[in-house]
Amino acid sequence: MNPEFWKDKKVFLTGHTGFKGSWLSLWLKSLGADLTGYSLPPPTKPSFFELAQVGDGVTSLLKDIRDFKTFSTALKDRQPEIVIHMAAQPLVRYSYENPVETYETNVMGTVHLLEAARQCSGIKAILVVTSDKCYENRAWHWGYRENEAMGGSDPYSSSKGCTELVAQAMQKSFFSNDTYDQHGVAVATARAGNAIGGGDWSEDRLVPDIISGILEGKEIDIRNPQAIRPWQHALEPLGGYMMLVEKLVEEGPAYAEAWNFGPENADCQPVSYLAEKIIRLWGDSARWKQDMNQHPHEAAFLKLDCSKAKARLHWKPAWNVDRALEETVSWYRECQNRPENLRAFSLQQISSYMKDFSSQS
Numbered sequence: 001m002n003p004e005f006w007k008d009k010k011v012f013l014t015g016h017t018g019f020k021g022s023w024l025s026l027w028l029k030s031l032g033a034d035l036t037g038y039s040l041p042p043p044t045k046p047s048f049f050e051l052a053q054v055g056d057g058v059t060s061l062l063k064d065i066r067d068f069k070t071f072s073t074a075l076k077d078r079q080p081e082i083v084i085h086m087a088a089q090p091l092v093r094y095s096y097e098n099p100v101e102t103y104e105t106n107v108m109g110t111v112h113l114l115e116a117a118r119q120c121s122g123i124k125a126i127l128v129v130t131s132d133k134c135y136e137n138r139a140w141h142w143g144y145r146e147n148e149a150m151g152g153s154d155p156y157s158s159s160k161g162c163t164e165l166v167a168q169a170m171q172k173s174f175f176s177n178d179t180y181d182q183h184g185v186a187v188a189t190a191r192a193g194n195a196i197g198g199g200d201w202s203e204d205r206l207v208p209d210i211i212s213g214i215l216e217g218k219e220i221d222i223r224n225p226q227a228i229r230p231w232q233h234a235l236e237p238l239g240g241y242m243m244l245v246e247k248l249v250e251e252g253p254a255y256a257e258a259w260n261f262g263p264e265n266a267d268c269q270p271v272s273y274l275a276e277k278i279i280r281l282w283g284d285s286a287r288w289k290q291d292m293n294q295h296p297h298e299a300a301f302l303k304l305d306c307s308k309a310k311a312r313l314h315w316k317p318a319w320n321v322d323r324a325l326e327e328t329v330s331w332y333r334e335c336q337n338r339p340e341n342l343r344a345f346s347l348q349q350i351s352s353y354m355k356d357f358s359s360q361s
Contacts (some may be wrong), residue, residue, distance in 0.1 A: 009034065011036070012080035013035060013083075014037075014109075016037025017037065017039040017062070018039065019199055019202060020234050020238065021049075022047075023235060025055075026052065027238060029057050035058050037055070037060045037061065038065065038087070039062065040062065044201040045201075048200070048346075052343040052346050056343075065113065066112070071112055072115075076116075081123065081124050082245055083125070092156045092204075095159070102155045106162070107163055110167060123185050124186065125249045127241055128187070128190070132144070132191050132260070133152060133156065136150060137157070137301075137302055140301070141301065143262070146308060150164050150165060164189055164258065171187040177253035186252040187248075188244055188248055188258070190240065191304065192261045193231065193304055194231050194232070195234040196324055197234040197235065198328055198334075210275055210279070210288070215336070219286075222289070225270060226270050226272065227270060229302065230262045230302065231268070232267065233324035236317050236319065243315050261306060262303060266321075267324075269321055281326060316360070
């Protein structure tokens with residue numbers, strides 16, 4: 001990771017008001033990027049974006065990526081060098097209730113972005129962020145590699161598999177590596193595991209549900225306590241995205257492909273592990289129980305093989321799941337005790353992560 005790379009770079013980030021988008025916005029601004037964000041208003045109240053004043057110093061366009069004409073005009077007006085696409089409907093359970101919105105946002109939103117980029121000069125790199133759930137889940141006990149089949153048995157997961165196929169088709173059709181000398185645009189996709197960290201208040205997400213239960217003094221309902229997920233702090237994949245973008249700009253087609261960014265195997269833990277660890281870290285008498293109600297299907301086991309990112313990008317996780325949970329709980333404690341300090345506190349966590357990442361290289 002080269003912090004100097006980002007100084008004065010013109011970056012266009014979709015989804016900048018969301019959980020991961022807010023963390024990436026803060027990080028990029030701290031490195032001196034000229035950042036434009038394009039997104040719907042913050043999806044939750046409270047929101048990380050508002051509490052940490054993420055919009056300070058950012059050209060923030062609160063608009064809908066499903067509106068192609070408006071989006072295309074904005075992209076041409078801003079003339080970015082780098083486009084990072086994170087705007088999405090990110091929730092599995094919400095996708096069952098709103099499948100059309102999920103596909104419109106995740107699939108057609110990506111079509112809109114890549115078509116607008118095709119009509120915009122000056123772009124050097126495009127990174128489309130999807131999800132580990134893009135893979136056809138066969139409940140294997142080994143990680144999925146980048147060349148595994150796309151799939152998805154729920155609208156959200158399916159939409160992410162579709163997004164990958166759209167990005168691949170548009171790249172081969174209009175941003176081909178074979179004709180890179182003519183168009184000069186390198187396109188890649190990134191797939192990450194279950195991101196945790198401070199500032200997530202999304203509905204039906206594990207960490208926000210646990211924190212809310214603790215603060216409200218309620219017994220916490222856990223839907224699938226034995227489900228194993230690839231847990232990682234949000235800063236882990238975001239750092240990987242940044243390293244990949246640096247390579248896309250500097251070396252182009254050599255890195256214009258799909259990439260996994262997930263935790264080490266030891267950090268693929270059951271949901272019950274996170275619940276118990278967060279309760280212990282908070283030091284409360286909170287309790288959890290399994291929710292025995294009927295719920296839509298969710299995969300029981302999923303993890304990523306990140307060998308390629310480790311070998312070719314020299315990226316690897318800096319924080320294990322326990323450290324990620326410690327940082328997460330400390331963020332929510334800061335939010336409870338000193339909400340006015342959240343921007344500085346979040347930047348401090350970013351700085352700590354960068355130091356830890358650099359020290360392991």
